[in-house]
Amino acid sequence: xxxxxxxxxxxxxxxxxxxxxxxxxxxxxxxxxxxxxxxxxxxxxxxxxxxxxxxxxxxxxxxxxxxxxxxxxxxxxxxxxxxxxxxxxxxxxxxxxxxxxxxxxxxxxxxxxxxxxxxxxxxxxxxxxxxxxxxxxxxxxxxxxxxxxxxxxxxxxxxxxxxxxxxxxxxxxxxxxxxxxxxxxxxxxxxxxxxxxxxxxxxxxxxxxxxxxxxxxxxxxxxxxxxxxxxxxxxxxxxxxxxxxxxxxxxxxxxxxxxxxxxxxxxxxxxxxxxx
Amino acid sequence: xxxxxxxxxxxxxxxxxxxxxxxxxxxxxxxxxxxxxxxxxxxxxxxxxxxxxxxxxxxxxxxxxxxxxxxxxxxxxxxxxxxxxxxxxxxxxxxxxxxxxxxxxxxxxxxxxxxxxxxxxxxxxxxxxxxxxxxxxxxxxxxxxxxxxxxxxxxxxxxxxxxx
Numbered sequence: 554x555x556x557x558x559x560x561x562x563x564x565x566x567x568x569x570x571x572x573x574x575x576x577x578x579x580x581x582x583x584x585x586x587x588x589x590x591x592x593x594x595x596x597x598x599x600x601x602x603x604x605x606x607x608x609x610x611x612x613x614x615x616x617x618x619x620x621x622x623x624x625x626x627x628x629x630x631x632x633x634x635x636x637x638x639x640x641x642x643x644x645x646x647x648x649x650x651x652x653x654x655x656x657x658x659x660x661x662x663x664x665x666x667x668x669x670x671x672x673x674x675x676x677x678x679x680x681x682x683x684x685x686x687x688x689x690x691x692x693x694x695x696x697x698x699x700x701x702x703x704x705x706x707x708x709x710x711x712x713x714x715x716x717x718x719x720x721x722x723x724x725x726x727x728x729x730x731x732x733x734x735x736x737x738x739x740x741x742x743x744x745x746x747x748x749x750x751x752x753x754x755x756x757x758x759x760x761x762x763x764x765x766x767x768x769x770x771x772x773x774x775x776x777x778x779x780x781x782x783x784x785x786x787x788x789x790x791x792x793x794x795x796x797x798x799x800x801x802x803x804x805x806x807x808x809x810x811x812x813x814x815x816x817x818x819x820x821x822x823x824x825x826x827x828x829x
Numbered sequence: 830x831x832x833x834x835x836x837x838x839x840x841x842x843x844x845x846x847x848x849x850x851x852x853x854x855x856x857x858x859x860x861x862x863x864x865x866x867x868x869x870x871x872x873x874x875x876x877x878x879x880x881x882x883x884x885x886x887x888x889x890x891x892x893x894x895x896x897x898x899x900x901x902x903x904x905x906x907x908x909x910x911x912x913x914x915x916x917x918x919x920x921x922x923x924x925x926x927x928x929x930x931x932x933x934x935x936x937x938x939x940x941x942x943x944x945x946x947x948x949x950x951x952x953x954x955x956x957x958x959x960x961x962x963x964x965x966x967x968x969x970x971x972x973x974x975x976x977x978x979x980x981x982x983x984x985x986x987x988x989x990x991x992x993x
Contacts, residue, residue: 615967615977622969629882633912702913706882709915709993710973717968 586697587641588659588756589766591649592802593688594634595660598650599810600681601627602817603668612671619717623678626710633703651821655811656804662797663746665810672732672739675721680743682715683779684750687772696764719783726787737789744792749799751776756802835902840873841866843901850889851972852990854932857890861920864911872905873898878916880993881973918974918993929990930956935978937992953989955980965989 582590604624611617635646663681668674689708695701725736751773753761760766777791784791800806820827844866845858857863857877864876875894879887891908898906918937921929926936935953952961960982967977975988 615969618971618977619967619969622973625883625885625973626881627883629879629884633882698913702911702915703882706912706915710881713968 581640582637582697582699584641585756585760586700586765587638589760590634590638590700592659592661594631594638594649595658596664596681596685597627597631597634599658599660599664599813600677601625601631602813603664604674606668607674616671620674623714623717626707626714630703630707630710637699637703647821651818655806655814658806658810658814659802659804660806660810661746661749661801662799662807663743663750665801665807665813666743666746667809669739669742670735672725672735673742675718675725676736676739676743678714678718679722679740679780679783680747680750682711682718683776684772685711686715687775687779688767691767691772694764695766700765715779722783723786726789736787740789741792741794744794745797746799748796749801752799752802754802835868837866837868839901840868840875840898840903843897844873844875844894847890847893847897850886850893852929852932852934852974854928855921855925857894859922859925859928861916861918861922862890872907873903875906875908876911877908878911880916882912884973916993918990921990933957933987934975935987935989937990940992953978955983955985956987957985958983963987 601624604620604627607620608617608624611620631650632646635649639645639649663677666673666677668677686708689704689711692704693701693708695704722736725732727733751769753768753770757766757768761768780791841863845856845863847857847863849855849857849860849862852860860880862877862880864878865874866876867874875898877887877890877894887910891910894908895906917940919940921937929936933956935956938951938953953963953965954961955963955978958980960980962981963978964981965976966979966986970977970988974990974993976991977986978989979986
């Protein structure tokens with residue numbers, strides 16, 4: 554008798570996902586849903602990568618931990634979304650993260666704006682977290698079961714991120730003259746990138762019509778209401794600034810994205826197939 | 830070795846005993862991370878769910894479940910990960926909460942049901958001296974699921990497992 558392998562056949566596929574994560578009844582994402590998931594995944598991936606740069610450099614230890622935690626949550630959302638986006642054409646989350654160039658990324662310009670000083674990071678977090686909270690809160694009712702499952706999980710986590718950003722906005726704006734000056738300037742600098750988040754286009758109109766996506770434009774009013782409450786608390790108005798020309802959803806990006814990708818992708822590209 | 834004599838209950842008990850890599854005093858059953866175990870055509874199929882989306886412990890938990898079940902005689906073990914329904918600390922067992930407190934981590938309170946959008950956080954009890962005179966130092970802690978607290982009675986810092 555042949556020696557029996559006591560361990561038998563052990564299946565250890567990289568993160569074998571349950572049904573609703575690979576699409577209903579194991580189906581892959583259709584091309585439209587995949588394109589939408591790619592946008593959301595890229596927003597999360599790029600923001601996560603940028604927040605990670607603060608680790609060991611934040612103003613205080615607790616903030617190091619907080620920004621690292623937030624980056625980790627966002628990376629989790631990015632992985633789920635990119636995994637799903639890639640199911641449409643057989644690409645893995647790593648293929649999408651490491652082997653696409655700038656014109657193939659679909660993140661909005663807000664997420665690729667540089668960390669700047671701590672106030673700039675907080676202003677970007679405020680806009681991002683308030684927007685994502687409103688988005689996921691509605692997307693959890695998506696007719697697409699995978700997007701619904703990812704969103705229902707993400708909304709609970711983004712609620713902490715929103716709280717974190719609001720608390721810091723209040724503290725910096727109500728702190729010293731210098732912290733208020735910086736917070737106000739950071740809000741002015743980040744505001745041109747707000748409008749892009751709420752623009753509908755052919756893809757979102759089509760997906761919203763079948764209940765799979767949330768129209769970006771319907772998130773504007775609830776976003777504005779939360780921001781107005783925060784700004785009222787600190788006694789500033791919404792900045793009167795011109796919107797950026799935008800174009801992230803079509804693959805047109807600011808110069809910042811190239812530097813972010815260079816650092817994020819260098820290891821995977823120099824050592825293809827490397828594993829921990 | 831054949832799996833014929835091993836039942837679903839056996840598989841559940843073995844998987845349930847796997848400790849969480851980051852809070853090893855808890856098993857994945859205590860945490861509510863273990864969702865289901867099935868035996869299909871002699872394969873053990875285990876479903877686990879992450880506490881937080883980016884939880885880096887999922888890979889380790891998956892490997893530990895496979896190792897434990899394989900050692901017990903299951904020839905073919907499949908572990909999949911589900912996000913839905915989203916994990917909540919309400920799935921933590923009462924036994925788990927007691928173990929957590931003995932370990933020095935203040936356990937999560939039960940999330941209020943239908944109580945509106947503002948969660949009511951009652952005082953967090955210091956796991957060392959039992960005082961309710963404590964304060965949150967930071968909303969984020971050493972892992973995604975914890976916040977950092979300090980006790981103003983005994984002055985010790987401690988982790989609080991956030992209600993989520």
